Amino acid sequence: MKLTIAVIPGDGIGPEVTAQAKKALDAVAEVYDHIFLYKEAQMGACAIEATGNPLPDKTIEICKKADAILFGAIGELKYDNDPSAKVWPEQGLFQLRKELGLFCNIRPVKAYEKLIKNSPLKREVIEGTDIVIYRELSGGIYFDTKELSEDGLSAFDVCSYTVDQISRVTHLAFKAAQKRKKKVTLVDKANVLETSRLWRKTVTEIAKEYANVKLDFMFVDNAALQIVLNPKQFDVILTENLFGDIISDEASVICGSIGLLASSSVGEKTAMFEPIHGTYPQAKGKDIANPLGSILSAAMLLEHFGLQEEADAIKRALEKSLTLGITTEDIKGKNQYSASTSKVGGFIADYILNQEDSNMNFMNIHAGQSTII
Numbered sequence: 001m002k003l004t005i006a007v008i009p010g011d012g013i014g015p016e017v018t019a020q021a022k023k024a025l026d027a028v029a030e031v032y033d034h035i036f037l038y039k040e041a042q043m044g045a046c047a048i049e050a051t052g053n054p055l056p057d058k059t060i061e062i063c064k065k066a067d068a069i070l071f072g073a074i075g076e077l078k079y080d081n082d083p084s085a086k087v088w089p090e091q092g093l094f095q096l097r098k099e100l101g102l103f104c105n106i107r108p109v110k111a112y113e114k115l116i117k118n119s120p121l122k123r124e125v126i127e128g129t130d131i132v133i134y135r136e137l138s139g140g141i142y143f144d145t146k147e148l149s150e151d152g153l154s155a156f157d158v159c160s161y162t163v164d165q166i167s168r169v170t171h172l173a174f175k176a177a178q179k180r181k182k183k184v185t186l187v188d189k190a191n192v193l194e195t196s197r198l199w200r201k202t203v204t205e206i207a208k209e210y211a212n213v214k215l216d217f218m219f220v221d222n223a224a225l226q227i228v229l230n231p232k233q234f235d236v237i238l239t240e241n242l243f244g245d246i247i248s249d250e251a252s253v254i255c256g257s258i259g260l261l262a263s264s265s266v267g268e269k270t271a272m273f274e275p276i277h278g279t280y281p282q283a284k285g286k287d288i289a290n291p292l293g294s295i296l297s298a299a300m301l302l303e304h305f306g307l308q309e310e311a312d313a314i315k316r317a318l319e320k321s322l323t324l325g326i327t328t329e330d331i332k333g334k335n336q337y338s339a340s341t342s343k344v345g346g347f348i349a350d351y352i353l354n355q356e357d358s359n360m361n362f363m364n365i366h367a368g369q370s371t372i373i
Ligand SMILES: NC(=O)C1=CN([C@@H]2O[C@H](COP(=O)(O)OP(=O)(O)OC[C@H]3O[C@@H](n4cnc5c(N)ncnc54)[C@H](O)[C@@H]3O)[C@@H](O)[C@H]2O)C=CC1
Pocket: 013, 017, 072, 073, 074, 075, 076, 077, 080, 090, 093, 257, 258, 259, 274, 275, 276, 277, 278, 279, 280, 281, 282, 288, 289, 290, 291, 293, 330
């Protein structure tokens, strides 16, 4: 298959982790005889520095022409800490999601056997957890009117949703549940918010079309508790933009690190693949960030095009890296045995290239070390 992939590395650790995802894709292309062409584009703080605009027109054009988009992360402390900034990196991401009509962000969360001991949660709580969060991505409080009063003493952000926005993501969530454990949990705040009441009404109606899927409801404050108390009760979580953003970061604790969580953002015409984390500015340029979320996002990209065998090859390589303990310091703690971002990415690419004979790569990576864990 020939695919043109727009690559937006972004800011902070974005370029470092995206480079590892590309290595994995290149290895897949070689082994499975595909052609992946990359078109790099700027977005975020780097784009502001270069052009004054967090989302240059050229980036939109490259993304619209591509078959899919691989995205790192955007954002920089300089802008986070300047409330009076006129333009900021995150605007680029939100505008791109809008331009491309990306309305559903899919975030799988699972407990990896090898990493259960790395989670601060107990084994018996998280073992076997397999959740997928369907986060609405085009509406809600992130997208509607926001204003600071002239005297600077008050501000508002409007949260709005339409039935159409709710319906399209709901259908995707129910279709996913049909192929899984047949349960959808709608996370909302319907005891307080009018938008949440519209969500409940709309989702309840749509649920009738999926008779084999059980629908239940949970208020978001309780969901934040239940995700760490009893995550195994969830199958598909369906929720609005802000709640999905927050509870998915929380759910990443189940995996052992947010650096492991991947996502796909889908629209009618295209899809973007991105780790769920941000730019982790403290790690920028240090080659210590976990690249697995970005690499798994590349696997989701392949799945999107029906390349399941290829996606599975990436996932097996990832599992092997966990088994061998070739992991970054967020997993292992900072010590002599933690591997760098590029070494983890290199191992995964080599493992795919060498048709899964890991021994040689393992020796290369750990040359001079007699033990690894
Ligand atoms: N999709 C995007 O581009 C996102 C961008 N951001 C932006 O990123 C910047 C930093 O935001 P934060 O709130 O600090 O969130 P963050 O996700 O960048 O980092 C939070 C914490 O998660 C951990 N972490 C994140 N990614 C990791 C990785 N790959 N490997 C190991 N550990 C990792 C680190 O402990 C870090 O301190 C801000 O400017 C924010 O706006 C935040 C979230 C998403």
